[in-house]
Amino acid sequence: MDERDFLCDSECIHALAVREVLENIIQDAKAKKLATLFRALGDPTRVKLIHALKLKELCVCDLGVVLNLSQSAVSHQLRYLRNLNFVKYRRQGKMVYYSLDDEHIHELFQQGLDHIEHV
Amino acid sequence: MDERDFLCDSECIHALAVREVLENIIQDAKAKKLATLFRALGDPTRVKLIHALKLKELCVCDLGVVLNLSQSAVSHQLRYLRNLNFVKYRRQGKMVYYSLDDEHIHELFQQGLDHIEHV
DNA sequence: ATAACATATGAACACATGAGCATACGTTGA
DNA sequence: TCAACGTATGCTCATGTGTTCATATGTTAT
Secondary structure, eight states: OOTTOBSOTTSOOBHHHHHHHHHHSOOHHHHHHHHHHHHHTOSHHHHHHHHHHHHOOEEHHHHHHHHTOOHHHHHHHHHHHHHTTOEEEEEETTEEEEEEOOHHHHHHHHHHHHHHHHO | OOTTOBSOTTSOOBHHHHHHHHHHSOOHHHHHHHHHHHHHTOSHHHHHHHHHHHHOOEEHHHHHHHHTOOHHHHHHHHHHHHHTTOEEEEEETTEEEEEEOOHHHHHHHHHHHHHHHHO
């Protein structure tokens, strides 16, 4: 019996293959988490923001200059990344300094970079 | 002169830090590419699709069953991934078999997985 | 306490995006 | 050639997302 035998003739399902994949495929919850992780890196603004913080700790205002973005926009993106624990911050007087909180993010980012450069 | 000295008093810019970051930050075009790469992995459906194809070469119909998704939805997502050269395909009769085209994607995916599990 | 300033946040808006529907395309077998 | 079937695609809609605007919060210095 071939791996590609059909389950029923009205559909094109390869029963064995489908079953095997269904048994080993990532669970929905985990897929969702993973998607959330990648989506966080899936915006040019956030990519630049993360890269900037990878280079140096910066305050919100600095980030605005670096990214050429309004203070509000920067702050919103920072909240986004804060909620995912991608960045940490420390308050010093009126200013808040942000930096990367997660070494893994750094690695993931770097591997993505390698990819688009290596192609 | 401290690294954190101000450029002008009406703004909170740390001139040296900003300049240094501006000189080394990822270019816009590259940030865009990187974001595109990550965004492709930033959807639960595509995460599952990629993971399924990582496990086994499958036809469109199989993927529909595995992902519990309509043929159309699967096909749209496959086009998306095809355009990015994430997947390759071979026609065999009426059916089209898809598989991962890019070892790097696999690695990136795996590193993402490690991340959400390791935390 | 009050003014000044850096940052945070809620609401609104424009735009991007995933999925459904209908239909076109490509292949196979009669 | 025609019917059947697997797949691809254009259009559309609902939803998600990033930015702006206005305003609130929190800190410092007077």
